[in-house]
Amino acid sequence: MTGTSFLGADLTGADLSGADxxxxxxxxxxxxxxxxGSASTLLPAELERPPHWR
Numbered sequence: 001m002t003g004t005s006f007l008g009a010d011l012t013g014a015d016l017s018g019a020d021x022x023x024x025x026x027x028x029x030x031x032x033x034x035x036x037g038s039a040s041t042l043l044p045a046e047l048e049r050p051p052h053w054r
Contacts, residue, residue, distance in 0.1 A: 011035040 001019055007026040017038035021027060022045075029047055037053040 006031060016041050 001021055002023040003025060005025045006028070009031060011031045012034040014035045015037075016032075016035050018040045019037070020042045022042040024044060027044060027047065032043070032047060033050050035050075037050065039049075039054060041049070041053065043049060
């Protein structure tokens with residue numbers, strides 16, 4: 001998802017498991033906190049993996 005803009009995106013319940021978000025644009029911690037993900041989901045360095053992700 002390199003270069004994908006998440007500006008204003010509602011990720012509530014979205015399954016981001018295994019996605020490479022490391023170069024996503026305008027992705028926020030709040031967006032991640034409402035989504036689902038996994039240990040294999042790659043995140044930008046400035047964001048933290050939500051505790052509910054496995």
